Amino acid sequence: MPKFLRYLLIIIGILVIAAGCFAAFIAIRGIPHYTAEKITVKVEPTPARLERGKVLVSLLCKNCHMDEKTNKLTGRELAEVPQFGQVFSKNITNDPVYGIGKWTDGEIIYLLRTGLKPDGTYLPPYMAKVPHMSDEDVYSVISFLRSDNPWVAADKTVHPPTSPSFLTKFLCSMGIVKPFPYPKSVIPPPDTTNAVELGRYVAFNFECFSCHSEDFKTNDFLNPEKSKGFFGGGNSFKMQDGTVVQSLNLTPDEETGIGKWTEDEFVTAVKSGILPGGQHALRNPPMTPYAGLTDKEVKAVYVYLRSVPKIKNKVERNIVDK
Ligand code: HEC
Ligand code: HEC
Structure with missing residues (x-):
């Protein structure tokens, strides 16, 4: 064997062993630990907070934490994201x-x-985080979780621990996903007289951008507008029957986005899941109708979406007949 070939084989061998060690390190180390700060807050559960908290928890936490067996927030298996593990x-x-x-x-x-x-x-x-939510809305979530609502009544249900996939461990080990810094100052509520600002608040906090951008892996949760394919759709969801549903393009592109939609069509689709024309419904899950948002909030999202850069990305529509 010529000398250079022997060296080449040795180098390839070393690289293969190094890659194997690296993979083993990631798999064994798992998700890194951090140090949590202690925050002292005592939330006063006012009636307004309880009411708002119910809306926020219905729209933000129920999807993932509601257990059909107990009809409480006792948790469930999230089979729709197998790429992240069990x-x-x-x-x-x-x-x-x-x-x-x-x-x-x-x-x-x-x-x-x-x-x-x-x-x-x-x-x-x-597990969703709320780095952009106003302090007041966060206090409302806490007030609801502490309330005597049947959804949060004490229950002894236990689920097996999560076993994260190699991908999850890799993303965490490499610091591609990592804890968000705790906000340095109070996060004020959005200016509800400014439609773009209110719409951005809803689109960030109610996870619209997270599902409607290209991929969870490339989302920038701290600076959502920097997410790859921001609102261009294409993120995929595995359904229980094995089919895959993709999120649709919500940018103002006329052909592949919702550039031709009217505000009314948008409000109906978001709040009731019914598409323009009235004959077809959006798949739920993953697109659970946002009946709990006010018309004003959904209209504001429409206005905000008009302001995001157009992306030409044709996503296969997956219509279900009503
Ligand atoms: C996208 C799905 C998803 C959403 C949305 C979500 N969670 Fe979670 N949550 C999870 C998962 C999954 C875990 C467990 C993760 C694990 O075991 O590593 C979790 C864990 C938690 C825990 C830790 C409990 C413990 O005992 O360790 C709390 C508290 C929690 N969630 C509260 C909330 C609240 C409040 C909301 C709404 C603001 C919310 N979650 C929204 C998926 C979600
Ligand atoms: C859990 C992921 C998820 C979240 C969160 C989500 N969507 Fe969707 N959305 C989807 C999927 C998937 C579809 C496509 C469903 C189908 O094909 O039947 C969809 C469809 C839509 C459509 C129809 C578009 C069309 O061209 O037909 C609109 C409008 C929409 N979503 C708006 C929103 C808004 C506004 C929010 C936030 C308030 C939001 N979505 C949050 C996953 C999500």
């Missing part, structure tokens, strides 16, 4: 042992803002 959301009822009854308000707020549990465990993107 994922189970947790029991977030007020049970002191099996739920979050013993967590302080500050601990829940810290997790929702940063992704870190009190012991420093980091919850990857399959």
Whole structure:
């Protein structure tokens, strides 16, 4: 064998072994731990907060934490994101042992803002975070979680622990996804007289951008507008029957986006899931109708979406007949 070939084989051999060691390191190390700060907040559950909290939890937490068997927020298997592993959301009822009854308000707020549990465990993107939500809205979520609503009544349901996929471990180990910094100052509510600002607030906080951009893996949750294919659609969801549904293009592009939609058509689609023409419904899940948003909020999203850059991206529409 010529000398150079022998060297080449040795170099390839070393590279293969190095790659194997690296993969083993990622697999064994798992998701890195961090240090969680202690935040002291005691949320006053006013009637206004409880009411707003119910809307926010219905739109933001119920999807992933509602358990059909108990009709409470006792968690379920999230089979729709197999790329991230075998994922189970947790029991977030007020049970002191099996739920979050013993967590302080500050601990829940810290997790929702940063992704870190009190012991420093980091919850990857399959647990939603709210880095952009106003302090007042976060307090409303806490008020609801602490309330006597049947959804959060103490329950002893336990699910198996999540086993993250190699992809999840890789993304976390490389710091591609990592905890968000805790906000340095109060986050004020959006100016509701400014439609673009209100629309952006809803589009960021109610996860529209997260599902409607190219891929969860390339989303920039801290600066959503920097996400790859921002609102251009194409993110995919595995359904229980094995089919794959893709999110649609919501940019103002006339052919492949919703550039030709009227405001009314948009409000109907978002709030009731019915498409223009009235004969077809959007698949739910993943596109759960946002009946809890006000018309004003959805119209504001429409106005905001008119302001995002057009993306030409034809996504196969997956219509279900009513
Ligand atoms: C996209 C799905 C998803 C959404 C939306 C979501 N969660 Fe979660 N949540 C999860 C998953 C999955 C876990 C468990 C992750 C794990 O085990 O690594 C979790 C864990 C938690 C935990 C930690 C519980 C524990 O005992 O460790 C809390 C608290 C929580 N979620 C609260 C909320 C609240 C409040 C909301 C709404 C603002 C919310 N979650 C929205 C998926 C979600
Ligand atoms: C969990 C992921 C997810 C979230 C969150 C989400 N969507 Fe969707 N959306 C989808 C999917 C998937 C479809 C396509 C459904 C189908 O093909 O039947 C869709 C379809 C739509 C459509 C129809 C577009 C068309 O061309 O027919 C509109 C409008 C829409 N979503 C708006 C929104 C808005 C506004 C929000 C936030 C308030 C939002 N979506 C949040 C996944 C999501």
